[in-house]
Amino acid sequence: MGIEQRSDAGARLVPEAERAGAATMRAAIQYRYGPPSVLEMAELRRPSPGRGEVLVRVRAASLHPGDSYIMTGEPYVVRLAFGLRRPRHGIPGRDLAGVVAAVGTEVTALRPGDEVFGWSTAGTLAEYACVPARNLVSTPAGLSVVAAAAVPTSATTALQALRDIANVRPGQSVLVTGASGGVGSFAVQIAKAFGAEVTAVCSARNVDLVRSLGADHVVDYTRTDFTRTGKRYDVILDNVEAQPLAAVRRALMPTGTLIPNSGHGGRWLGPIGRVVDARLRSGFTRQRLKPFTSFGKRQDLLALAELLTAGKVTPVIDRTYALDDAADALRHVGAGHTRGKVVIAI
Numbered sequence: 001m002g003i004e005q006r007s008d009a010g011a012r013l014v015p016e017a018e019r020a021g022a023a024t025m026r027a028a029i030q031y032r033y034g035p036p037s038v039l040e041m042a043e044l045r046r047p048s049p050g051r052g053e054v055l056v057r058v059r060a061a062s063l064h065p066g067d068s069y070i071m072t073g074e075p076y077v078v079r080l081a082f083g084l085r086r087p088r089h090g091i092p093g094r095d096l097a098g099v100v101a102a103v104g105t106e107v108t109a110l111r112p113g114d115e116v117f118g119w120s121t122a123g124t125l126a127e128y129a130c131v132p133a134r135n136l137v138s139t140p141a142g143l144s145v146v147a148a149a150a151v152p153t154s155a156t157t158a159l160q161a162l163r164d165i166a167n168v169r170p171g172q173s174v175l176v177t178g179a180s181g182g183v184g185s186f187a188v189q190i191a192k193a194f195g196a197e198v199t200a201v202c203s204a205r206n207v208d209l210v211r212s213l214g215a216d217h218v219v220d221y222t223r224t225d226f227t228r229t230g231k232r233y234d235v236i237l238d239n240v241e242a243q244p245l246a247a248v249r250r251a252l253m254p255t256g257t258l259i260p261n262s263g264h265g266g267r268w269l270g271p272i273g274r275v276v277d278a279r280l281r282s283g284f285t286r287q288r289l290k291p292f293t294s295f296g297k298r299q300d301l302l303a304l305a306e307l308l309t310a311g312k313v314t315p316v317i318d319r320t321y322a323l324d325d326a327a328d329a330l331r332h333v334g335a336g337h338t339r340g341k342v343v344i345a346i
């Protein structure tokens, strides 16, 4: 592609004249919202770490449905956070794993050469990313960069949903829909690590996968509607919301916890209508209806690193793509049928 200076994206392109000698990096970038074809490969100025930041040589970056929403700018409500007319940062991606290349003056816990994983709000589909040191932890020994990159957003969401929102205890029955997906494949393993009896809802092709993750029971949604089996669960993590809230509540214990967790919905507000509905209804029932938004926390990355090290959680990798094929990777994630995580190796 032609190189030109553009000031309208968060990342800076390097003019042809300045390229000799300049520290640059390759990155996937978008200058407007739209389908995956809006992504371009570009040579950008390599960022420098601020005082509390770490420059990471990104080796792998994983994607999740939120990256697809931010790329398309739909539901439109995402534009309030990511730029009204065009994406503010331009480089997609949030989760990364790689090697510390340089540190800011106030960073003492990490050194060049350390292997780390975590998340960045400045985009990760690039050879380098500047990340606040508090968003990174050391990669557990023996974990590949691809597996480490798969962890941050999806596993944090599963952990916070099951531990903080549902307070899952040993012996409780937990049902996970979308059990074959990014969040679900972590949720099945984390619920098992907490001692729960886990029912996984997935399609026929993923039954063996979710069993291998530890699910005690499997419901193939193409044959059986879990809301009509007469079984009731202490906790339901509904990553798909294919059934109406009222139907899902029939499968929930009278004092059970339901976490509606799908991000899809209308073109303008996405899931917000369903979130409001669940919150309003929760005032009139002993059932706990708890939609939530996960937040990246370093403490949770450390907790996940422990589960990974103990072998209680193993990331499931659907496919690995090259950086040049980032558009195909986002297309795949956007289609909503991933088995585990989609990762870009850089």
Ligand SMILES: NC(=O)c1ccc[n+]([C@@H]2O[C@H](COP(=O)([O-])OP(=O)(O)OC[C@H]3O[C@@H](n4cnc5c(N)ncnc54)[C@H](OP(=O)(O)O)[C@@H]3O)[C@@H](O)[C@H]2O)c1
Pocket: 064, 065, 066, 153, 154, 157, 177, 178, 179, 180, 181, 182, 183, 184, 201, 202, 203, 221, 239, 240, 242, 261, 262, 263, 264, 292, 293, 294, 295, 333, 336, 337, 338, 339, 340
């Ligand atoms: N609350 C938060 O802060 C937060 C954070 C992250 C993600 N999320 C949301 O969580 C949801 C799940 O994310 P994800 O990364 O796991 O998505 P994903 O990787 O796309 O996984 C979705 C999975 O659901 C399966 N599926 C589709 N229809 C199903 C059905 N009717 N019943 C059971 N499984 C079905 C899909 O496989 P098949 O189609 O092959 O069956 C796929 O494996 C998304 O909507 C995302 O926006 C919320």
